[in-house]
Amino acid sequence: MSPTEIIDCARALELVDRQLDGEIDEAGLVALESHLAGCPSCRAEVQLARRLQVGLRRLGPQECPDSVVASLMTRLPISDTALGRDQSPQSDGRSGTQSAGAVVSFPTPDASSSQARVQAARSVGLALAATVLLTLAVSLWVAMSAPLGERPGELQPAVNGVDVSASDLEQAEREARLAFAYLGAITKRATQTLRNDVLSPPAPAGHGSSAPGMDNEVQQR
Amino acid sequence: MLEQYEEVVAQHKDLVFSFAYYYLGNRAEAEDVTQDVFLKLWSHWDSVPTHAAASWLNRVTRNTSFDLLRRRKTKNRYVVDTEASELSEVAPDHLPDPHDHAEGAEFARQLRYCVESLPEPYRSAMILREIQELTYREVSELLDQPVNTIKTQVHRGRKLLRERFLEVNACVAN
Numbered sequence: 483m484s485p486t487e488i489i490d491c492a493r494a495l496e497l498v499d500r501q502l503d504g505e506i507d508e509a510g511l512v513a514l515e516s517h518l519a520g521c522p523s524c525r526a527e528v529q530l531a532r533r534l535q536v537g538l539r540r541l542g543p544q545e546c547p548d549s550v551v552a553s554l555m556t557r558l559p560i561s562d563t564a565l566g567r568d569q570s571p572q573s574d575g576r577s578g579t580q581s582a583g584a585v586v587s588f589p590t591p592d593a594s595s596s597q598a599r600v601q602a603a604r605s606v607g608l609a610l611a612a613t614v615l616l617t618l619a620v621s622l623w624v625a626m627s628a629p630l631g632e633r634p635g636e637l638q639p640a641v642n643g644v645d646v647s648a649s650d651l652e653q654a655e656r657e658a659r660l661a662f663a664y665l666g667a668i669t670k671r672a673t674q675t676l677r678n679d680v681l682s683p684p685a686p687a688g689h690g691s692s693a694p695g696m697d698n699e700v701q702q703r
Numbered sequence: 704m705l706e707q708y709e710e711v712v713a714q715h716k717d718l719v720f721s722f723a724y725y726y727l728g729n730r731a732e733a734e735d736v737t738q739d740v741f742l743k744l745w746s747h748w749d750s751v752p753t754h755a756a757a758s759w760l761n762r763v764t765r766n767t768s769f770d771l772l773r774r775r776k777t778k779n780r781y782v783v784d785t786e787a788s789e790l791s792e793v794a795p796d797h798l799p800d801p802h803d804h805a806e807g808a809e810f811a812r813q814l815r816y817c818v819e820s821l822p823e824p825y826r827s828a829m830i831l832r833e834i835q836e837l838t839y840r841e842v843s844e845l846l847d848q849p850v851n852t853i854k855t856q857v858h859r860g861r862k863l864l865r866e867r868f869l870e871v872n873a874c875v876a877n
Contacts, residue, residue: 499858503839530865537814538833546720546737551712554738558745560705
């Protein structure tokens, strides 16, 4: 563009755009200023354009609140299906040799180990609860099975002056047996869970962490 | 990989949130959209190449925001907008005293309203280019369109924005 070129309003506004983008050259700038000097309407337009650009840039990018990400992470459906889905080498048809077009494999050994930890904690908790209940039950049984005169504390009628009948004793014995049966079932279940989930977790068929392709895809990223 | 997913989230969360915020003009809705978009990324993780994650996210953010707008069907938000307090968070550094602060907040609110009222494709182009200050090339990659097309959209968007701004000011003055 010639510095002395006379431009019309449409051309002037094009140059304003270039100026806003920082792409105007010296000749364009001279032509624009020359036009603006004689054109009040373009001058007003340019002033407004600059003001709006500054205002928009002051609005600026917004920062995503941390709470959004935290909430997002709690909503991720990390299911068994999701866990196994991408560990299959044929899951997306990619061989794992390309890098630019590689996709991320889901989910992760981290997710698996996290799930195992949750199961382990649950099993240990169950086992502890069963142990406490068992201890209480044994104590109760010892107290109930001792001869009447030798029972500790308030069970001794001679001490407390309470008259314990034979039917009361039979009822207590029945309840103690029921409690033992219940505790036995809980203990068995806790032991089974502990053995299955913690001590010897089953190797997932077809989507274990050592499946071929998984490592490849992990390494791609 | 969960870690890789988290990296992608960390890298793009501001862009997604910011775009939704200016597209919708509402912080709470922008937060919802941001979560929805990244949940969709999780469920489509297999089919989204890393090099295309940004443009994929932007496309989904626009679509999700647009769907939300259609459901909302709320017009004339400038009149009913009660988020004035948010504006003070936008650029406190540029608003040094109470008087300027009030003027700056009003100006910012008008600008946001004008941007929200722009039709597509000008709104997306203006948000990315003028507010997010991305280069034309970056905008072109995000919107998956040629650079010259984006330049035309921004040029037209600026002109529309000026017209809207003058209209809003005329309404406020009356």
